[in-house]
Amino acid sequence: MNQPKKAVLCGASQGIGRTIAYKFHSLGWEVAILDVQSNEEMQSAGINMHTCDVSDFIKTESTFKKIFEDFGTVDVLVNCIRTRQKAPSTAPLFEQWEKALKVDLNTYLNASLIVCEKMKTLSKPCNIIQFSSITSHLITLRESMSYHTAKAAINQMTKYLAVQYGPYNIRVNAISPGLISNEKSENYSSMPDASLYSKLALHIPLRRSGSPEEVAEVALFLSTSASSFISGQEIVVDGGLSICEQVGIALQKE
Numbered sequence: 001m002n003q004p005k006k007a008v009l010c011g012a013s014q015g016i017g018r019t020i021a022y023k024f025h026s027l028g029w030e031v032a033i034l035d036v037q038s039n040e041e042m043q044s045a046g047i048n049m050h051t052c053d054v055s056d057f058i059k060t061e062s063t064f065k066k067i068f069e070d071f072g073t074v075d076v077l078v079n080c081i082r083t084r085q086k087a088p089s090t091a092p093l094f095e096q097w098e099k100a101l102k103v104d105l106n107t108y109l110n111a112s113l114i115v116c117e118k119m120k121t122l123s124k125p126c127n128i129i130q131f132s133s134i135t136s137h138l139i140t141l142r143e144s145m146s147y148h149t150a151k152a153a154i155n156q157m158t159k160y161l162a163v164q165y166g167p168y169n170i171r172v173n174a175i176s177p178g179l180i181s182n183e184k185s186e187n188y189s190s191m192p193d194a195s196l197y198s199k200l201a202l203h204i205p206l207r208r209s210g211s212p213e214e215v216a217e218v219a220l221f222l223s224t225s226a227s228s229f230i231s232g233q234e235i236v237v238d239g240g241l242s243i244c245e246q247v248g249i250a251l252q253k254e
Contacts, residue, residue: 004028004029005029006071006073006074007021007024007031007032007077008032008033008067008111009024009034009080010033010035010078010079010081010107011034011079011080013033013038013039013042013049014039015080016177016180017078018039018042019212019213019215020219021042021047022042022047023216023217023219023220024223032048032049032067033047034052034063034111035051035081048067050063055102055107057114060114068118073119074119074126075126076126077112077115078128078129078219079112079128081103081104083099083100093146097149099146100149101150104150104154105150105154108154108157112157116128116161119168123168124169126169126170126171127170127172127173127222127227128172129172129174130158130175131174132151132155132158132174132175133148134177134236134241134242135147135148136154136176151176158172158233158234159232162232172231173222173227173230173231173233173234174233175218175234176237176238177237178204178210178242179200179209179238179241180210180211180237181211182212204238205239205240205241206239206240210239214237215237218237222235
């Protein structure tokens with residue numbers, strides 16, 4: 001009988017990460033979460049919650065030491081910590097920049113290096129999933145450039161780690177979601193700006209936003225032997241949004 005997989009998710013007390021955690025847990029996997037916020041509901045469901053600022057390498061290393069003592073191994077690591085700063089912001093540019101690098105980039109590197117080095121010594125395979133975004137390739141003035149730059153760096157980090165740790169049977173991939181509905185309302189129908197999301201959906205070839213569950217299925221695929229020869233890749237989950245030439249679409253809607 002196969003042993004249940006051991007999965008660790010960083011920044012999964014809410015949003016897409018939360019959905020992925022529940023998906024893994026529903027399959028009988030042992031799941032642990034590192035987040036600055038605790039989630040009593042998830043803890044009660046049997047998911048191990050660890051309050052930890054993953055941007056702090058020493059604290060993160062200590063937390064992972066406990067997880068390895070409890071789990072013995074880590075089959076899957078999902079990095080989905082994020083912060084988003086709207087533009088224009090009252091914070092100075094470099095303050096935004098430093099925060100984005102600390103939260104959106106350094107946390108991914110800290111967790112990945114700790115797990116990769118440990119799994120390397122254990123001589124066991126591991127799958128690492130980094131959450132990027134289609135905004136890593138696009139420019140939108142509605143958000144800070146620091147967030148987009150950090151996501152672009154995650155894509156390159158993913159490739160680098162995949163090459164560096166590939167010989168140790170450690171696969172590293174990124175997921176870049178597009179317009180994904182939130183956990184409260186799949187179609188944004190209850191939100192004040194529902195009309196905005198309806199307009200945005202018109203620019204998506206599938207004419208709708210995605211759901212957290214659809215992203216979770218991609219994460220599951222990358223976590224299993226079904227994707228055993230896929231590494232160093234960015235998997236875009238956006239319904240085709242990022243491949244569309246937007247000016248032509250806008251004119252078509254006039």
